[in-house]
Amino acid sequence: MAWIALIVAGVFEVVWATAMKQSEGFTRLWPTVVTLVAVTISFGLLLWSMRTLPLGTAYAVWTGIGAVGAFLAGIALFGEAASPARIIAALLILAGLVIMKSATA
Numbered sequence: 001m002a003w004i005a006l007i008v009a010g011v012f013e014v015v016w017a018t019a020m021k022q023s024e025g026f027t028r029l030w031p032t033v034v035t036l037v038a039v040t041i042s043f044g045l046l047l048w049s050m051r052t053l054p055l056g057t058a059y060a061v062w063t064g065i066g067a068v069g070a071f072l073a074g075i076a077l078f079g080e081a082a083s084p085a086r087i088i089a090a091l092l093i094l095a096g097l098v099i100m101k102s103a104t105a
Contacts, residue, residue, distance in 0.1 A: 002052035003101075009045035010065025012038045017070045018077065057104045064097040 016038035023031035042062075050058045068090050074080035 002049040002058075005045045006049040006053065006058055006061055007065065009042045009049060010062050010069065012042035012045065013062060013066035014069030014073055016042060017066060018073045021078065054104060057100055060100050061097055064093050064100075068093050 016035045019031045019034035019038060020026075022028065023035055026032045026035075046058065046062050049062075071080075071086065071090050075082045
């Protein structure tokens with residue numbers, strides 16, 4: 001159950017990062033509200049998952065999901081570059097997450 005909570009926390013990290021970008025420096029109300037709600041959920045689920053999972057694993061997976069998810073959101077929503085080097089970097093992050101998961105009991 002901790003792993004599911006951690007994955008959901010990572011998804012909410014992507015939500016709040018994307019909403020924060022859309023808030024334009026917290027000058028737009030609804031993206032700001034979404035940011036605050038999503039960051040609260042994300043941190044809460046991360047905290048809950050850390051009751052069971054090791055700190056290093058939980059934090060690495062949470063930030064990795066956020067990093068790759070924000071990268072994909074940037075491409076899909078904001079027209080950011082999807083260069084081969086950036087794609088390879090995202091794949092390496094994913095590979096690290098898989099190794100981190102498999103190395104954790």
